[in-house]
Amino acid sequence: MTDDVVLRVLAKQMIPFILLFALYVQFHGDYGPGGGFQAGVLFGAGFMLYGMVFGVTTLERLFPGGAFRIGIAAGVLLYSAVGIAGVLLSGNFLDYNVLAADPKAGQHMGIIVVEFGIGVTVAAVMIAAFYAFARPKA
């Protein structure tokens, strides 16, 4: 935590845009550069910046560490669920063609959901690791 006014004001201005950019990278990843891995790390970096400037205690009051522990597993489960959905719709594991009537629409849907799962896990791991290093006794 810092008392530097410049840092506090600038961080407050920038963090919403970092998180917005992360969401853009997440959901625009099929048309431009980006995807789940990049978005997850960017999202995590936004949280880390907040924690560094305003103190990890403040951040933890807003977002308890337990939420991110659930997020770590939730992303992987979402990814696997898409794979199993393919099996249930009589395709192969992780076969997106069967997810919608049109194979191309199915591919698109599958890719977006899978990338979202990746993003959730990566962001949650980054923030959980940050908590662990910043407050090792918690």
Next chain:
Amino acid sequence: MSEILDYVLLLLLAATAIGIVRLRGLIAVVMLSGIYSLLVASLFIVLDAPDVALTEAAVGAGAATILMLGTVALTTREEKRARFRPVSFLVVVVTGLMLIYGTSSLPPFGAEDAPAQVHVGPRYLTEGYEQTGVPNIVTAVLASYRGFDTLGEVVVILSAGVGVLMLLAGRRRAQGEKGQ
């Protein structure tokens, strides 16, 4: 133009690496390794890999630097002994020279007919858009063609996350069980 940028960035990378070897203050070392990652990210932009550059910039210059600074804050700030080790240096030089000799059989940089360019890559580029409807082929290959591989990678990240939490966050309970 991109060749000049490539040369300059690689030269800066080598200088940063040597700086990392020579410095003993660990905070400076960690900051230099952040700079190293940022240079690598700039190089990826020059080499037409914007997806990888975005990841490297966010991971290397952001997350990794913060985690390393956290470690330095929890441990020590100074490397105690930075002796020159002749045997290690000799091993490194010999290995390096052998590897440089090995590069003579690699295809020239940027060649279109290199073995790496003729196998599956062109098929992804010509058929990927029609099959998935996703213009960014990196995303298409990552999430669709190599979806199973990526699932494995995400599980690796999950395991790493669980490992960090077990090592650092689960301590109080472990000490409580010992009756401290």
Next chain:
Amino acid sequence: MDFVDGFATHYNYWIVIILMMTGFYLVIARPNMVKQLVGLSLFQGSMFILYISFAYVTGGSAPIIVEGEQSYANPLPHVLILTAIVVGISTTAVGLALVVRIHQAFGTIEEDEIHDLTRED
């Protein structure tokens, strides 16, 4: 191989090997564990550059399909390295967590001091 010709076509690979060996030296020669992990990430970074150099095509563009563009960089190494970077930071985080725990247990993160401490026991 002629040196001047080799410089133009293999410069990337040579610098990659220099960076790789710098990281290797840090890992084998330095007792400080944080420095060893930094060396490991230097090594990793050089590997990433090697793969992306393989993918590069002179005069090509980023592998995002645009009308009228003929030549693209190979997307496969990009995918491999993209995931490798994120897996790399996760494993580095585990390594750093281990270093923190080692410091709590031994009060030092110098490899030779830990060696001395465990020998006395």
